[in-house]
Amino acid sequence: MPELPEVETVKRTLAPRIEGLKIKKCSVYYEGSIKTHSSDTFRKEIEGAVIKKIERRGKFLKFFLNTGKILLIHLRMTGNLILATEDDPVTKHTHIIFYLDGGLQLRFIDIRKFGTIYLLLPEELDRVHGYAILGPEPLGSDFTLEYFKEKVKKRDKNIKTLLLDQDVVAGIGNIYADEILHAARINPSRRARSLNDDELKKLYDSIKKELTKGIANKGTSFRNYVDGEGSRGNNQDFLHVYKKEGTNCSRCGTTIVREKLGGRGCRYCPGCQK
DNA sequence: GGAGTTGTTCCGCC
DNA sequence: AGGCGGAACAACTC
Numbered sequence: 409m410p411e412l413p414e415v416e417t418v419k420r421t422l423a424p425r426i427e428g429l430k431i432k433k434c435s436v437y438y439e440g441s442i443k444t445h446s447s448d449t450f451r452k453e454i455e456g457a458v459i460k461k462i463e464r465r466g467k468f469l470k471f472f473l474n475t476g477k478i479l480l481i482h483l484r485m486t487g488n489l490i491l492a493t494e495d496d497p498v499t500k501h502t503h504i505i506f507y508l509d510g511g512l513q514l515r516f517i518d519i520r521k522f523g524t525i526y527l528l529l530p531e532e533l534d535r536v537h538g539y540a541i542l543g544p545e546p547l548g549s550d551f552t553l554e555y556f557k558e559k560v561k562k563r564d565k566n567i568k569t570l571l572l573d574q575d576v577v578a579g580i581g582n583i584y585a586d587e588i589l590h591a592a593r594i595n596p597s598r599r600a601r602s603l604n605d606d607e608l609k610k611l612y613d614s615i616k617k618e619l620t621k622g623i624a625n626k627g628t629s630f631r632n633y634v635d636g637e638g639s640r641g642n643n644q645d646f647l648h649v650y651k652k653e654g655t656n657c658s659r660c661g662t663t664i665v666r667e668k669l670g671g672r673g674c675r676y677c678p679g680c681q682k
Numbered sequence: 683g684g685a686g687t688t689g690t691t692c693c694g695c696c
Numbered sequence: 697a698g699g700c701g702g703a704a705c706a707a708c709t710c
Contacts, residue, residue, distance in 0.1 A: 409688060467689080485688050486707085501707095520706050522689070538690065565700060572689080582688060631687085631709085671702060672688060685710090692704080 410483040412579025413622030419464045421636035429508040438503035444526045466578030480526040487523030542578040568596035569670035588614045590649045595681045649675040
């Protein structure tokens, strides 16, 4: 489940290896991943382009090409971007291979085929709904406590589901939402509007803290996630609630529970998250 | 082998 | 009008 820390780690592992390299050739094995072009027109447009720079926005990766276009990629649940060489066997679920200078390959691998790829001009980015609605970067200067308070106080849904709304703040997914709420000692079912200023401050700080920790630990690897080098992250060893149901809370000793909230799994401590 | 897994979008409802 | 909640998608694991 690549969320902000995982996507940031992919960016950090890919950038020094492939910025400045040319895409000499491109093979598409599953056309459905590409949302803006047929595989033929996609190949024609991208072959010969040089990858100038890679950036992350929310859970999106942006590859700036010297053609003026941007390759926009969202990994959704099981997408991976992994560097390889021709000696590495092509694994199942490999949908696109970008052949780069020096025999290097960038492979887009996605078990569940939910990942999406767009090739767009900068001014066309907002045609992608999920990109256009993105709220501020949680680790950027636009994400202020004032903004967060204002946004949350207007909403009536449970705070866990609100943290997953990409228009409130970009990049939080199910794992970090649960961890953030535990760190802030807030019950996931609390109505957003019901949080007081102290709780909102604690929540705001916890968003930054947990995401920063996730990046420092190179992301959370439970099932499919690996970085651009194919390496697993370490953050799964430092979680307090996610996938911890049935164990004792590290803070108060109460048994961590798992419930369904907003249609997905939600883990929390009924002892210290009020 | 049916349920569980989740990021996003869509749709009906209030 | 617009937010909320739930369904749908997909393919694999357990």
